[in-house]
Amino acid sequence: xxxxxxxxxxxxxxxxxxxxxxxxxxxxxxxxxxxxxxxxxxxxxxxxxxxxxxxxxxxxxxxxxxxxxxxxxxxxxxxxxxxxxxxxxxxxxxxxxxxxxxxxxxxxxxxxxxxxxxxxxxxxxxxxxxxxxxxxxx
Numbered sequence: 666x667x668x669x670x671x672x673x674x675x676x677x678x679x680x681x682x683x684x685x686x687x688x689x690x691x692x693x694x695x696x697x698x699x700x701x702x703x704x705x706x707x708x709x710x711x712x713x714x715x716x717x718x719x720x721x722x723x724x725x726x727x728x729x730x731x732x733x734x735x736x737x738x739x740x741x742x743x744x745x746x747x748x749x750x751x752x753x754x755x756x757x758x759x760x761x762x763x764x765x766x767x768x769x770x771x772x773x774x775x776x777x778x779x780x781x782x783x784x785x786x787x788x789x790x791x792x793x794x795x796x797x798x799x800x801x802x803x
Contacts, residue, residue, distance in 0.1 A: 684758075685758060717802070721802075722795050722798050731758055742790070745797075746793055752769050753769070754768065755769075755770065755775060
């Protein structure tokens with residue numbers, strides 16, 4: 666058994682990543698089951714583009730930002746969020762499987778945001794992500 670604190674931290678980080686991946690797969694499976702019964706609908710090119718932008722943005726927020734991915738798009742989104750609010754935020758899924766937690770780095774350490782502030786941050790994160798994906802798509 667590992668006695669070194671660094672080894673224990675590394676093991677917990679690995680378990681955390683595995684848990685995040687399992688949650689992501691569960692959400693993906695639920696989305697697949699829900700989409701199986703959808704009828705075929707003809708929509709305009711602009712509507713399809715908007716739908717694709719929203720789908721990619723949702724994927725970025727649910728998976729890449731929460732997993733701490735070092736993707737340049739994710740870095741740009743988080744930098745813009747930090748510029749807008751003047752604070753650095755962390756996003757993670759709790760072990761109980763509930764919604765994403767928004768944490769703020771402060772002088773006292775990392776604190777969980779109240780629901781009202783979390784809502785404001787998540788809305789702005791969504792807007793920034795939509796803008797970024799829209800600009801980078803062909």
